[in-house]
Amino acid sequence: MTTLADPVPGGRPGDVERATALSGELSGQGVHGVVLAYVDTAGVGRVKTVPTAKLASAAAWGVGMSPVFDTFLANDAIVSTDVLGSPDGDLRLYPDLDRLAVLAAQPGWAWAPVDRITQEGEPHPACGRTVLRRIVAEAAERHGVTFRAAVEIEWAVGRGDAPDGAFVPAVSGPAYGATRQVEFGDCAADLLAALAAQGVEVDQFHPEYAAGQFEISVGALDPVAAADRSVLVRQTIRAVARRHGLRVSFAPAVVAQGVGNGGHLHLSAWRDGTNLHAGGTGRYGMTADAESFTAGILARLPALTAVTAPSPASHLRLKPSQWAGVFTAWGRETRETALRVVTGTAGVRERAANLEVKPVDLAANPYLALACVIAAGLDGMASRAPLPEETTGDPARFGPADAAARGVRRLPTSLAESVEAFRADQVLRTALGPVLADAVIAVRQGEIEAVAGLDDDQVAAAYRWKY
Known part of the structure; x- marks a missing residue:
């Protein structure tokens, strides 16, 4: 299944407790880090990672990443629109715990897709995963x-x-x-x-x-x-x-x-x-x-x-x-x-x-x-x-x-x-x-x-x- 609710600052109901439990389970399996994955407008997969011990923090408050990546090209050059492409600002990446997987071919790592919200707690309008969930x-x-x-x-x-x-x-x-x-x-x-x-x-x-x-x-x-x-x-x-x-x-x-x-x-x-x-x-x-x-x-x-x-x-x-x-x-x-x-x-x-x-x-x-x-x-x-x-x-x-x-x-x-x-x-x-x-x-x-x-x-x- 897929988490249907948008992330919120402090975490969705039950997410922090669940992430805390998952963190312990993952550590017990030898997992040291979690890949937080999304895909940019150019179709390139982008990631940030957190230590397994920080999974609960990511579920509660997200992980920072610049919105500039929404206007990256495949060659990592940057273009801009009237609201995107600036070095200013920050977004929060929230892992979908329902989709978390231990990576069998990358020992020591787990993986989870993310939704992106603003620092004010609103869905980021350029988050493709959020847009797809809304349309569905x-x-x-x-x-x-x-x-x-x-x-x-x-x-x-x-x-x-x-x-x-x-x-x-x-x-x-x-x-x-x-x-x-x-x-x-x-x-x-x-x-x-x-x-x-x-x-x-x-x-x-x-x-x-x-x-x-x-x-x-x-x-x-x-x-x-x-x-x-x-x-x-x-x-x-x-x-x-x-x-x-x-x-x-x-x-x-x-x-x-x-x-x-x-x-x-x-x-x-x-x-x-x-x-x-x-x-x-x-x-x-x-x-x-x-x-x-x-x-x-x-x-x-x-x-x-x-x-x-x-x-x-x-x-x-x-x-x-x-x-x-x-x-x-x-x-x-x-x-x-x-x-x-x-x-x-x-x-x-x-x-x-x-x-x-x-x-x-x-x-x-x-x-x-x-x-x-x-x-x-x-x-x-x-x-x-x-x-x-x-x-x-x-x-x-x-x-x-x-x-x-x-x-x-x-x-x-x-x-x-x-x-x-x-x-x-x-x-x-x-x-x-x-x-x-x-x-x-x-x-x-x-x-x-x-x-x-x-x-x-x-x-x-x-x-x-x-x-």
Whole structure:
């Protein structure tokens, strides 16, 4: 479960007592420090840590961190908005004790995601985790809808001794190949063991398409917990790989050419314990609400890419006919459309049916990505938006006239295009709030300027080890 209440100075009811008890338990397990983790606007994981003995103090009064990190770029340069980017001020990081995990691959450490509040005790308007929790709560209150979500994780495994930041695949077997699984088998077994010890439910793990690439799929949780889990799984993958002398990259494009790393979102809406994506009278068992939810996301995909594919390197990945989902189209089990309707196998559809959003990568802040996708879907549901005709096969085959007639459009081909679409989208900007929406725009503009004049190979290299 996930703590639903915002933090307050002095601690939520029972948190200080619970943290005190946890501190003793953790010390008894040889845990010396707790990683307090969040993700910034650029999608980079940031942390502070406290000794285990200070966990109760963190639960009561938080841990200080500057709000300037909301406008950090991936290269650690700083941009600004009218309210963010100054060296002034302080925030308090409050750990969610419900999500605390002992890190199996980092002996001596535990981990917890944080919410950020001001020194005056108010929710920080640029805290993506808080924004996502608010959107999920409002969906339940206004629409009677809850969600289950999961983030797929793809990454490339490189040799740790590669020179000068280069990527040299650590395995050489073919895509989805048994050879690659054997080459990575010892590390993979340690990874699965570590995730199991941390309570992470793994559904699948396999070699992927690109050189040195693997993918892991995890069980669905509520959206906030799903975003937390995405951050924790990546922390674990990095730690396990390092113990094997390997280096991993979650960047959208580890190299400029070929298939990149995705971070596809899987999402299902539920009401009164019933999955709205199964058992309905609409297409493939969708209810009317599920169709409209899908239509709402479909309509806002160009603007959504500013949040779901937020790096200049993202657009090296977003290419037609590479399963990245770069067209405004949907289809049942169609891996080239931006939205893939997953019905599940007969016998489990009531719990397995969901919607996959494909133009998402792991440069995205998962809290912001889920918040915006849910907001777009809820807007479609509220307006009873009609879901257009399904697309089968590869949308790249359509000529301009046929594509226009079907409403199939190419998603933005540059981060600048995505930013302009986001700037014009009132629904997404309102969902994030003005402070966070302006930070998204400022950070994206900063990333654009940071790579001005670079060719594709240089862009890939610039972001290769940032994520």
